[in-house]
Amino acid sequence: MIEKRATILVVDDERINIQILNNALGDQYNILAAMTGERAIKVASESLPCLILLDIVLPDISGHDVCRALKSNELTQHIPIIFITAQSGADDELIGLELGASDYFRKPFVLPLVKARIRNQIELVQKTAELERLAWIDGLTGVSNRRRFDQLYFDACKYAKRNKRRISILLLDIDFFKQYNDHYGHVKGDEVLKKVARTIEQCASRPLDLVARYGGEEFVILLTDSSESEGAMLAEKVREKIEELAIPHIKSTIHKAVTISIGVTTSSDKGSAFDCRKLLEVADRCLYEAKSMGRNTVVSTDFRPEMTE
Structure with missing residues (x-):
């Protein structure tokens, strides 16, 4: 049929x-x-x-x-x-x-x-x-899975290098998610993952925006043709929307509800080549810094990779 x-x-x-x-x-x-x-x-x-x-x-x-x-x-x-x-x-x-x-x-x-x-x-x-x-779909949350992200990220890097355009990476981590699971149970934890995934998708709604589950309680957003300010603004929007869900989390030491931390970085549009792996590493360092600063926050940095000859 x-x-x-x-x-x-x-x-x-x-x-x-x-x-x-x-x-x-x-x-x-x-x-x-x-x-x-x-x-x-x-x-x-x-x-x-x-x-x-x-x-x-x-x-x-x-x-x-x-x-x-x-x-x-x-x-x-x-x-x-x-x-x-x-x-x-x-x-x-x-x-x-x-x-x-x-x-x-x-x-x-x-x-x-x-x-x-x-x-x-x-x-x-x-x-x-x-x-x-x-x-290509994560079975629990319905967003793209890590395999799909890896493929599309590679394609986006090729596009950015070829056309001297920018891409942004947002790495997101649910704060104190292990403690949430330990206290509320994995069924409730799965519900949180689904709600967070839906909220992220609602925020990253441009046709070429990609939302994927990166692993465990981590998600990633890939933005094509995005400036560093656009990436940071979207990250703050997502952070606020997750907080507004007001999902109770009494085991969090920073907030009474579920929150997320986000690291953001953007590639340069100068030159035709940059290190895709390094771009992810910079986003991961920004995420680590966001956690170190107390969580429920966004850390963004301009990314200026070295030019290749």
Whole structure:
């Protein structure tokens, strides 16, 4: 059963074939079309459809060449491709499958068969995507897990270096959480982790902001294209919102409710390279300083890594 309306890119140099497939599939899927190989590569890279129906014979480059280009591109290599062709040779089909195609349709189309095979392919794509999504999610809090953070942090560092942009790291730690667990029990402790995670997500709400559980009672926020002041202001907002939750914590020595400490640092936009590992270390030192200063506080520092030759 299709969970949501998926997008299919149809690539064929004959308008009538595009129209036939659009008429047959348009009530269930969003249909995009391209009549040349170069146009197909461009549309696929920009739109990232769930599935590509690709004719082998095109006016500029072959469907096989389009497939090679898409499978060599990080953005599009995961998109399944079904070749559509009037050719009947087994060798031709083998070439396509060896290039990474998922299936073959032959012309003229047998529409009931086309619909069934496309439905199966889309369901497989959606189920795979859901499994991948679950692999990146912390099972308790519902935010991203450490594995997901590590991957996206690495990508953000590459982006920042390439474009001379800034990223900010906020490391957050729930104050006296062990004492909370020891007194109230782990069930209550889990509830606190969930509430804190939801509150952090509500504060870090820009499309590219990432909130992840860093480990135990620690969370991390990754901000892309963020100044040091923006990172510090967000940290203070999160600190205040957690305190406003007023979750009782009689074992805290600094407050009657659950609080957090936060360390913040921001990379430089000068130069094309900085040390990603060092950026995390600086945020961790800021967090340690926040704890040393009595907790329930934010410590932020401008981060100016040494330029690399």
